[in-house]
Amino acid sequence: MDPLEALVAQIQGLSSTSSDVNRLHSILKQADDSLRSESARLSPLLTQLDPSIHSLGFLYILEASMSGPTTKAQAETAVPIATRFMAACSDQIRLAPDKFLSLCRRLKEQVLMLDAPIRGVAPMFTGLRKLQVSAEHLTPIHSEFLLLCLLSKCYKTGLSILDDDVFEVDHPRDLFLYCYYGGMICIGQKRFQKALDLLHNVVTAPMSIINAIAVEAYKKYILVSLIRNGQFSTSLPKYSSSAAQRNLKNFCQPYVELANTYGNGKVAELETFVKTNAEKFQSDNNLGLVKQVVSSMYKRNIQRLTQTYLTLSLQDIANTVQLNSAKEAEMHVLQMIQDGEIYATINQKDGMVRFLEDPEQYKTCEMIEHIDSSIQRIMALSRKLTAMDEQISCDQLYLSKAGRERQRYDFDDFDVPQKFNI
Structure with a gap:
């Protein structure tokens, strides 16, 4: 046979x-x-x-x-x-x-x-x-x-696995790519906070040397930070690897300079910087995201107006935030209202914008259910972390390593009186 x-x-x-x-x-x-x-x-x-x-x-x-x-x-x-x-x-x-x-x-x-x-x-x-x-x-x-x-471009399908809480990873590279691609999918859906969380996981993950995934994630991390929060801090958290803290900024210098220019709050300077470095951003496939950063500065400046004025004309908004026309200002305001970034009404007759307070009173059934589900998820996460802590505490490899580290810092050595010659 x-x-x-x-x-x-x-x-x-x-x-x-x-x-x-x-x-x-x-x-x-x-x-x-x-x-x-x-x-x-x-x-x-x-x-x-x-x-x-x-x-x-x-x-x-x-x-x-x-x-x-x-x-x-x-x-x-x-x-x-x-x-x-x-x-x-x-x-x-x-x-x-x-x-x-x-x-x-x-x-x-x-x-x-x-x-x-x-x-x-x-x-x-x-x-x-x-x-x-x-x-x-x-x-x-x-x-x-x-x-x-x-x-x-099946972004919604990709989102279906990004809400899972991940605790078990076979290889570090899997986590880097999962968070990087997941961050890009969230950017495509304009879920910038979720994208920021995923990209944050990449740039702060343990690494002995800088890898290409972390560098590309850091570039997008800077851009999404500016879009979502209107600011960016070059200081990474203390729990980030020393390799990331020392080297990431060096590989992403145009993006760090973009964040510094953004911090000045001057649209003209930001647009000039983007035009000067457009080829670099394009080669990184980030030019579209950079343009959203420029657009976010207009939005940020309009949001600042809501803290000062109750009513303002569309032309005054255009002049203040350096838009080309009242029509362009109207389009920005309408988009921000639709996205829930500001609360306002526009009087089409006289071109006046009236800024309103946040209508959410946090007392509807839907909001209570949302808060309850968040609390339940946090409690489940707390139980999981406690179980993982107990499991690690009983792990023989961890205990042997902790024992070796403890010998290096034997506190009995510090109890012996010291004599100093003055």
Whole structure:
């Protein structure tokens, strides 16, 4: 019998019980090299297998069939097979997470080859949920999924995993990419506070040396800080790595200078700086975000007017914040009202703007439910942190390291009287 046909027969016969599946896993690992050498012959074998029953064997054969160089025609055939497999496969795939991850990455490469990243979004989402042991587990597939969401502009789909609280990470790079791509998706949805939180996680994460992801995240972190808060501090928190505190600013000097120019509050100077450095911002794919920074200065200046005036004409607003016309001022005010950034009414007859107080009284049922859900989430987070603290306190590696550190600072040494010659 042909070795490949014999392997298919073993897959069909050893996919029912857990002991059989474990035995099959050993057979598949031994056959992996031969499968890759026969990658061109593997696709017809998949028709003899049921992806929901023979998931482990199907995974090995499918991954090997997609491992070699691929043409667009081959990708058109392979992508639908991989998509159906991810929808149908069982938890057998958790026995071979590296194989499943390799399959996901090959799927991503092939949908990009076909210039159709949206075709990989749904199967990648299904795949990451099946590989996860819990919603708190960050898999390497998360970043691949978010990248496809970015490239296909499926921002809302990407947001669906960004509200999960992550406590388990397999590799540091997974967290860097997850937060970086997640921050970009939130920027696309103008959820700037969430974007700021995710980018903050990248630039303050532990790192022994500066990496390219942290540098690109820091550039966007500066821009989003200006848009969201109207200011930026170059001092990172004390818990940031020393590598980040020493070097990030050096790699992002035009962005730091942009923040300093923004702090002066002069629109003309800011626009001049942006024009001078437009090529640099464009090469970083950040020019669109930089333009939002300029727009945010107009908004910030209009917000300051609400603290001083009760009514003001559109022309006066245009003159004060250095807009070109009353019509342009009206468009800014209308957009800010729509976004909830100010509370105001415009009298179209005389062109006057009346600034109002925040109408929220914090006593509606919806607001009470929102506050209650926030409190419940904080309590759940507190319980989780307490459990993690207890777990770390009992970890042998932690205790041995803490013991070694304690010996370096034996406080008995400081109890011995010292003699000084004066």
